Amino acid sequence: MSALKPTHGSRLLTPEQTRFRLWAPDADQVEVRIVDADKHQLTRCAQGWFEADVSVGAGALYRYLINAELEVPDPASRQQLHGPHGPSVVVDHSAYQWTTQNWSGRPWEQVVIYELHVGAIGGFKQVEAWLPRLHKLGITALELMPLNEFPGARNWGYDGVLPFAPQSSYGTPDELKHLIDSAHAQGIMVFVDVVYNHFGPDGNFLAQYAGCFFNDEIPTLWGAGIDFSRQPVRDFFIENALMWVHDYRIDGLRLDAVHAISDQLFLNELSDRLNSSIVDGRHLHLILENEHNDAQLLEEHYTAQWNDDGHNVLHALLTDERDSYYAEFAANTTEKLARFLESGFVFQGENSRHGNARGKPSGHLDANRFVLFLQNHDQIGNRALGERLIHLTGEAQLKAATALLLLCPMVPLLFMGEEWGCTAPFLFFTDHNNELAQAVREGRRHEFREFPAFADEAQRERIPDPNALSSFTRSQPLEPQADNPEQQAWQGYYQRLLALRQHFIVPRLKGARSVGVEVLADKAVCARWRMGDGALLRIDLNLSDQPCALVAVATNAQTVFAVGAGLESLTHQQLPAFSCLVTLDAPL
Numbered sequence: 001m002s003a004l005k006p007t008h009g010s011r012l013l014t015p016e017q018t019r020f021r022l023w024a025p026d027a028d029q030v031e032v033r034i035v036d037a038d039k040h041q042l043t044r045c046a047q048g049w050f051e052a053d054v055s056v057g058a059g060a061l062y063r064y065l066i067n068a069e070l071e072v073p074d075p076a077s078r079q080q081l082h083g084p085h086g087p088s089v090v091v092d093h094s095a096y097q098w099t100t101q102n103w104s105g106r107p108w109e110q111v112v113i114y115e116l117h118v119g120a121i122g123g124f125k126q127v128e129a130w131l132p133r134l135h136k137l138g139i140t141a142l143e144l145m146p147l148n149e150f151p152g153a154r155n156w157g158y159d160g161v162l163p164f165a166p167q168s169s170y171g172t173p174d175e176l177k178h179l180i181d182s183a184h185a186q187g188i189m190v191f192v193d194v195v196y197n198h199f200g201p202d203g204n205f206l207a208q209y210a211g212c213f214f215n216d217e218i219p220t221l222w223g224a225g226i227d228f229s230r231q232p233v234r235d236f237f238i239e240n241a242l243m244w245v246h247d248y249r250i251d252g253l254r255l256d257a258v259h260a261i262s263d264q265l266f267l268n269e270l271s272d273r274l275n276s277s278i279v280d281g282r283h284l285h286l287i288l289e290n291e292h293n294d295a296q297l298l299e300e301h302y303t304a305q306w307n308d309d310g311h312n313v314l315h316a317l318l319t320d321e322r323d324s325y326y327a328e329f330a331a332n333t334t335e336k337l338a339r340f341l342e343s344g345f346v347f348q349g350e351n352s353r354h355g356n357a358r359g360k361p362s363g364h365l366d367a368n369r370f371v372l373f374l375q376n377h378d379q380i381g382n383r384a385l386g387e388r389l390i391h392l393t394g395e396a397q398l399k400a401a402t403a404l405l406l407l408c409p410m411v412p413l414l415f416m417g418e419e420w421g422c423t424a425p426f427l428f429f430t431d432h433n434n435e436l437a438q439a440v441r442e443g444r445r446h447e448f449r450e451f452p453a454f455a456d457e458a459q460r461e462r463i464p465d466p467n468a469l470s471s472f473t474r475s476q477p478l479e480p481q482a483d484n485p486e487q488q489a490w491q492g493y494y495q496r497l498l499a500l501r502q503h504f505i506v507p508r509l510k511g512a513r514s515v516g517v518e519v520l521a522d523k524a525v526c527a528r529w530r531m532g533d534g535a536l537l538r539i540d541l542n543l544s545d546q547p548c549a550l551v552a553v554a555t556n557a558q559t560v561f562a563v564g565a566g567l568e569s570l571t572h573q574q575l576p577a578f579s580c581l582v583t584l585d586a587p588l
Helices: 124-137 173-186 231-247 262-274 296-302 308-319 324-330 331-342 377-381 395-407 434-447 467-472 485-508
Strands: 011-014 016-025 030-033 039-043 050-054 063-065 070-072 113-116 141-142 160-166 189-194 214-220 225-226 252-255 284-289 305-306 370-373 411-415 513-521 523-532 536-542 560-561 581-586
Touching: 011 411, 016 063, 030 050, 039 050, 124 141, 124 485, 160 324, 160 434, 189 231, 189 284, 225 536, 231 252, 231 262, 262 296, 296 305, 308 324, 308 331, 308 370, 308 395, 308 560, 331 513, 331 523, 395 536, 395 560, 395 581, 485 560, 513 536
Parallel strands: 113 141, 113 411, 141 189, 189 252, 252 284, 284 305, 305 370, 370 411
Antiparallel strands: 011 016, 016 050, 030 039, 030 063, 063 070, 214 225, 513 523, 523 536, 536 581, 560 581
């Protein structure tokens, strides 16, 4: 199925004829220049559109020439051979022969997300080689960090400028489809992280011929905001989402930083058009990152949201860090642990550290509307030195928190390498030109001035240069080694927990709601959820170095999992230090 005849970009009409369309309301004339062939004048149409039908087929290389002066790639290019400054490629998405024609995805209750950076692993083919191990581990969904074309060979992807074109250094569109096809064959869904809130600074030319794509009165961290009040602008991003879902058969999207999108009506329209395009029986999951904690979006339009509040509470408890945004979780941390386990968000209208009301009530939502994680690309990579949690806390604490992550009713997310105790950092890396590289380098060091460890300039010199090749190569995780007992032990621990989740939690997860959380002691809580089948799931967690009294466990409750020194042999009268006890009281 094509992406519903998009209005933006080139589209094959027949094997030998392509329609080229460009929205360029500020242009007087537009030509399409076919590489090693002729140029063709595009006809000016209504509302700033230019178009022409040209006798070329798939594989043709082309650029647009604006007003006989500015040569640009297609902003909706489906493929770039040489980065965002090179020519665009006409792509025939219908040519790929899928082997998983009947794949319809998996229900949300079965989701266990594994976030990864395709470039750090080596490209689409190399990610495909990881699939058998991830399937055995118990992963049911890959989440690929942004794939849009960006400048240079390495980047996190949030500096993308051509959102329809998969990054050329990762592989071809067909190689990406083969990865998705192979994942589906093994029962693994694929999600893509998309960036609809800004463009990167190098390689985007829209403002030079479509200035009204942006609005100076909508300021953002990246300059003038995108003007979603205009239908061609909304269509640009919605057609991008439709492309991923239909041409690449993606199972879901994670929308980056929607709090930086000024128009909620666009978010509603995006969801409505995507869902209305899906045939009955196919699962489509739409996930948000949203600092505003807008629970209303989860009530009506979106599947789930990344729970940064939950992460921040757990991180503060595990590491005792109090710098920057962790300061918001430094006081009453145990109560905040109880609050996020009971109702999802910690901030539900309270003032943030910046003095602004943040969030809306979320306790009425099912527990699985929240994606929980101990680590992700942001929380590791936005540290100055990119340290993983394994460097910042003890093994016993980490094992207890991991048991909570993988056995509570929130949907768990793992970051690549977490499951085998990977010790490689994940640094912020780019491949910019010299001037931009210097600006990013200085901006990165300025960002950490509020952290005591980097308060003076000499200390900030320790922060790795994002543009240095070593920042990328150091961030590349290797696969776990069969002869490394520590790696194998960690992987076995995650695999066991995910098997327990699949057996005990997943069949009962739909409709699970909290029925209360009790604070047992400092850093210790007892959380309960009424599961969809009426069973009572209980998780007792102690992240302190002292044991605490334990509320009596029901005599007919089954112990699902226990970790903590001596916990397996206790009669559940005490909760040891650094422990997690998971029990299930199921109806007969």
